[in-house]
Amino acid sequence: MEPMTLRICHLYPTLLSVAGDRGNLFAIQRRCEWRGLKTDVTEIGVGQMTDFASYDVILSHGGQDKEMDVAARDLAPKAASIREAVESDVVVLAVCAAYQLFGQYYQQYQGERLEGVGAIDVRTEGGNTRFMNHLAAECSFGPGGKQTLVGFENHSGRTYLGTGIEPLGKVIAGSGNNGEDGFEGARYRQVYATYLHGPVLPKIPLVHRPSDPSGTAPPLRRCRPAQ
Numbered sequence: 502m503e504p505m506t507l508r509i510c511h512l513y514p515t516l517l518s519v520a521g522d523r524g525n526l527f528a529i530q531r532r533c534e535w536r537g538l539k540t541d542v543t544e545i546g547v548g549q550m551t552d553f554a555s556y557d558v559i560l561s562h563g564g565q566d567k568e569m570d571v572a573a574r575d576l577a578p579k580a581a582s583i584r585e586a587v588e589s590d591v592v593v594l595a596v597c598a599a600y601q602l603f604g605q606y607y608q609q610y611q612g613e614r615l616e617g618v619g620a621i622d623v624r625t626e627g628g629n630t631r632f633m634n635h636l637a638a639e640c641s642f643g644p645g646g647k648q649t650l651v652g653f654e655n656h657s658g659r660t661y662l663g664t665g666i667e668p669l670g671k672v673i674a675g676s677g678n679n680g681e682d683g684f685e686g687a688r689y690r691q692v693y694a695t696y697l698h699g700p701v702l703p704k705i706p707l708v709h710r711p712s713d714p715s716g717t718a719p720p721l722r723r724c725r726p727a728q
Contacts, residue, residue, distance in 0.1 A: 506539040510553060512561040512599070513572055514544045520655065522562035522596050524700035529558065547575045553586035563597030563698060566609060573602055573615035580618040587620040593692040596701065600687070600694040601625040601658055610657065621689045622663030631657045636675030636697055638685035649673065650685070651704050652697030660696075662687055669695050 511526055530540045545551050553559060564572065576583070583603070587593060593603070600623075601607040607615045610627030636654045641647050650670055659679035662668060668678070669686025677685035677696065686695035695701060 504537055504539050506541050507533055508555070508557045509540055509542045510551065510556040510559045511542055511544045512559060513546060513564075516547060516568050516572055517562045517564040517598055519563045519565070520597075520653075520698035520700070522698060522700050525562070525594060525596070525702040526560055528700070528702040529560075547571060550579065551582070553579070553582045554589050554591060556586070556591055559583075559586060559591055559593045561593075561595050561599035561603075563599070565598075566612070569598045569602065569607065569615060570613075572598070573607070573617070576602060576618055577616070580620075583618050584620045587690060587692055590691045593620075593694075594702075595692065595694040597654075597656055597696055597698065600696065601660065603692070603694060604660070604687075605663070607658060621687055621692055621694060622666050623660050623687050623694070624663065625658040625660045628657045628659050631655065632676035632680060632696075634675040636677065636685065637673040638670030638675075638677065638697070639673055640670035642688070648705075650695070650697060650701065652695075652699035652701045654696040655698065656696055660687070665689065669693060 509526065509529065514523065526542065533540050543551065595603045602617045603620045604617045604623035604625060605619055606617050607625040608627055610629055633655050634653065636652055638650045639647055640650055654675055661679060667688045668684035669688050672683050672685050677683065
């Protein structure tokens with residue numbers, strides 16, 4: 502049987518790449534390697550178009566306001582394709598700035614409103630102080646019941662969840678989405694959005710190397726046979 506290939510889109514790998522978030526890509530690649538899966542990574546930058554629904558996973562990460570402004574303008578022609586990918590259950594990990602831009606909008610505290618993709622119903626309002634904390638959140642979407650996500654946050658945006666959006670987890674320590682409602686991140690279909698840096702995937706304790714790397718892992722529904 503031919504090995505399966507996980508097709509990954511890394512959106513804005515240099516523009517939105519703070520706090521070591523690229524480590525999320527490295528973690529996925531290594532975990533696939535342990536399980537006998539191949540990965541095919543496509544980097545999509547400013548001015549580049551693609552069919553986002555053709556991938557298995559989309560990764561996009563954090564950036565400052567200047568980089569977010571560039572990304573927001575560039576996302577406008579990409580928005581419809583990203584929304585199609587989300588509705589067809591492509592897995593998305595959106596961290597910090599990408600979390601905000603995949604929502605409806607990000608209103609800067611002293612500046613313009615940056616329109617988002619509208620792939621998830623969240624909105625973000627800029628604040629005059631930053632949340633800079635170690636962050637831990639309790640989630641219940643992993644195997645074995647409740648699990649803990651850990652990392653650190655560094656954002657001034659206050660994000661509020663809209664219709665049909667579940668939080669990624671409940672804040673144990675730190676501020677989370679807005680420092681008010683006790684929630685961290687957002688979930689919609691196969692979108693996992695978060696303020697957790699670290700990077701977050703290598704720091705998740707519930708996903709480790711299999712005791713037998715040659716053994717079988719649960720099938721990834723969207724994986725394709727290697728070409």
